[in-house]
Amino acid sequence: MYNTDIPTRAELPTSRQLLRSTAIAIVAAAAILITIVLPAEYAIDPTGIGRGLNLTEMGEIKTQLADEAERDRAAGQQGEAPAPAAPDQESSLLGRVFAELVIGSAAAQASPAGRTDEISVTLKPGEGAEVKLAMTIGAKAAYSWTANGAAVNFDMHGDGGGKTISYEKGRAVAESSGVLEAAFDGNHGWFWRNRTDAEVTVTLKTDGAYADIKRMM
Template sequence: MFNSQAPAPGDLPSSKQLVKSTVIAAAAAAVILVTVVLPSEYGIDPTGTGSMLGLTEMGEIKTQLAEEAEADLKKTQEMQVPAATGATTQQGSGLMDRLIHEFGVRAAFAQEMRQDEMSVALKPGEATEIKLTMTKGAKATYEWIAEGGVVNFDMHADGNSGETTSYEKGRAKPSGSGELEAAFDGKHGWFWRNRTDADVTIKLKTSGAYSDIKKVM
């Protein structure tokens, strides 16, 4: 068994050194909070550093997606009707009706083909978002152009049951095109932001299996 030798009083940090170390650590944490955490997570950029590092846009997108997911979840909860308790035959009939209704709606959405064009003007710093209402597996082709400049974008989706996903992101892009396949039932589309010093007009063309197209912001 060994007895450890107690350190000499001179080897221990003084109270002043401990206070100084604590203050330095707190200041460093505050700097990281203001310059990195707030811009990247909440889109709050009091110093402007987040914009320089590209973190502010990330936080704004996260906040926007979180708000939309919460709003969709509330709508879903409001639309849910408690199942009635009754005889076995009534429950079976109700279940069959719901299945027929659900698959009937899905089939109608899947077969509905449409074409649309939309145009949105964005001043410097402004953003917009356009969403398609699609069922899982439905496909739509798209093409968008930023006339007058370039934009940052996020092609993403918010599900009816709270799901979220991002299909593609880009910075300083003049255009985009391709095919969008819905990962789940819900709203699927694009978020654009004009980070230039000039006005930009977004022109979007879509064609495919979706029931609605709407500018949500």
């Protein structure tokens, strides 16, 4: 039985090399965050690159839906001042950005041959929810979802490794089905917004090659 030789001190990277690699990774991640992730997910485009590459449309849809929901809630409070964003909401947004940028690609490295899942999310008036599948490039998953007699706005999209894509979107849709093929390694799925004045339950069924299914928000 042969055991791998233990590397010598000379073969190990120095502290300076490790710090340099870490700094390069941080700069690259920051550049991807500012130029790609923020415009596509949150319509924040300080450099203008996201709009030039047509990446801000997805973020604009999400922020528009969120703004409409906030105005509806404020109007229903009859004179009460809208509450400011809670610290945990702000930190969760940063955490979600980090998860999609760094963790999303790693979670999709080993997709199984196939799995089947069913998940339901209940949305209050004005509320949104996002469910995604961790998939590798070229993986396919059959899906069907229904708003159970109601209608929702939706955006089917993907992100991971600094890349984003919008597959399909619609307003006041009662149900949808098809096959989702991942354009790259990462998280691919659906964002729904309830624009009705009653609770809506969205039920999603999936069957295909993906490593995990998770609710992002």
